Amino acid sequence: MASKLGKSDDASKYSKMFADTSQLFHSHWFNNASNTYADGGQTAQVLALKLGLGTTATRAAVAAHLVEDIVSGHANHTTSGIIGWRFQPEVLSSMGYSDVAFALMTQTTYPSFGFEILNPQEPATTIWELWDSPSEGPGMNSRDHIMFGGPGIWLHSYVGGITQTADSIGFAHAVFTPPAQFVATAMNPPTKVANDTSSAPLQWASAARTVPLGTYTLSWAVLPKASGATCGMQAEGGTITLGCQGSTIDSVSFASYGTPTGSCDTGLKAGSCAADVSALVAKQCVGKASCSVSCSQGSCAGAAVKDPCFGTAKHLAVQATCKASPAGAVRNLQVQCSLPHNAKADTVLPTLGQAAVTISEGGATVWSGGKFTPGTDGITGAVLRADAVVVSHGSGAYNFDVAIPTA
Secondary structure: OOOOOOOHHHHHHHHHHHHHHHHHHHHHHEOOOOOOOOOHHHHHHHHHHHHOOOOOOHHHHHHHHHHHHHHHHOOOOOOHHHHHHHHHHHHHHHHHHHHHHHHHHHOOOOOOOOHHHHOOOHHHHHHHOOHHHHHHOOOOHHHHHHHHOOOOHHHHHHOEEEEEEEOOOOOOEEEEOOOOHHHHHOOOOOOOOOOOOOOOOOOEEEEEEEEEOEEEEEEEEOOOOOEEEEEEEEOOOOEEEEEEEOOOOOEEEEEEEEOOEEHHHHHHHHOOEEOOOHHHHHHHHHHOEEEEEEEEOOOOOEEEEEOOOOOOOOEEEEEEEEEEOOOOEEEEEEEEEEEEEEEEOEEEEEHHHHHHHHEEEEOOOEOOOEEEOOOOOOOEEEEEEEEEEEEOOEEEEEEEEEEEEOO
């Protein structure tokens, strides 16, 4: 705050105080033999990593110990209370272990959110004060408590990918970042082993964040392997872009608006709430190389449709076939984002280390051959930074398709 207010002397004073205190803490609590802080427990490691204590080498060693304790020591479960749990997923992601963070968040046995949600004694619809509230008796034991809700910020900022630049105030300069490690895992799923309690790779996510300036949204989805088919699933109001590389859409085999289940890779099925909109999607898409469809508030694929379950959060899922399979091995990442007037954003599109990535927005090429292609409305530039192409743009809604060659 001193830096923002231009008080350079105060900024130097408190920066030095933090550095000195951090060094003192590290010297007192770090065990060089075990590469751990304090007693080696998960929370002690999480907080030290969150504060950035130690050197690059010691932080890597502490993170490795933390992961070993989570994965091998506790079968992908946390041992933290509210303080450690608040920062655990984001610390893991910052150290390159997003898969472990996701495994923690999706467990179904004690202690976990899934244990609360699926609890046979009292299925949770809110977050509890204690991991096992129903069995703890009365007293300080709320069933509607933010105590373990801290990782919600990780869901919005990392999984949902909505943040802002370091010098941005009120999200005037937003940053949209689909999580590269999740994208890579979805495109190349690891082999499951016996007694593995990690979760199946996340295929898509969507998030929204509302601030005084307006609402920011980001959704990302890894499309299925190119096989003469095109597929997508989006929350109500979101847009699915279907496309056939070097071919056209031949037919629509599945299109349901409601609560569909499954995924593009495992197969889509209609849920208990379902409106069959395959004919509407076919009318809009068949014969085209690509098309965009969405459903919301009584309208689907450009036509009126009856709401199949009023008041229920719904999704649109579509599976279509192409007249011919595309040439070459390519996986596609679909990224949609929107931001209000008087705002700008950088959308960070992962390349996963591949050079020959092609990016389009609404069907128009934005990046090809390692270079920015100008001319798309609202997009002011694109540059390659590390393993991502950063596309700069103004307010409005954008629909990016990232074609990534596979090994």
